[in-house]
Amino acid sequence: MAVERTLSIIKPDAVAKNVVGQIIGRFEKAGLSVIAAKMVQLSQSDAEGFYAEHSARPFFKDLVSFMTSGPVVVQVLEGEGAVLKNRELMGATNPKEAEAGTIRADFAESIDANAVHGSDSTTSAAREVAYFFAETELCPRA
């Protein structure tokens, strides 16, 4: 399987719950490596630009409001099949539907406060990584 990069965000609810380390531990146990990381408070325009694909959706306002409600941890994860592997570790968008043992099943509260974001394709990952990090800020392992 090809080595990929994916953009992960630990959302404000999980930062507030103090489970950043536990979530990163799950990535590492699954063979993903953190190759860039920062904690940031997103502005409204940061969040709107990041989730631009959802701008016409009814939940967009709530999504932007939630993502700007507190600091987040933005990371680039690298590893074999990183995009799908991260999505599997995260679980379904709605924590009520997330498989047992996934990050959202264990740490998320609701479909809005759902603990983590992960790129949904290698194309999205390339855009999302570049949205937050300059190439010189990445420290590749592979």
Ligand code: RTP
């Ligand atoms: P994310 O982008 O945050 O990783 O989440 P996802 O791929 O699992 O879900 P996506 O469809 O991309 O939606 C982005 C975020 O919008 C909120 N959402 N609310 N009320 C709703 O029906 C609804 N649908 C999506 C969620 O917080 C989701 O994470």
Ligand code: MG
């Ligand atoms: Mg998504």
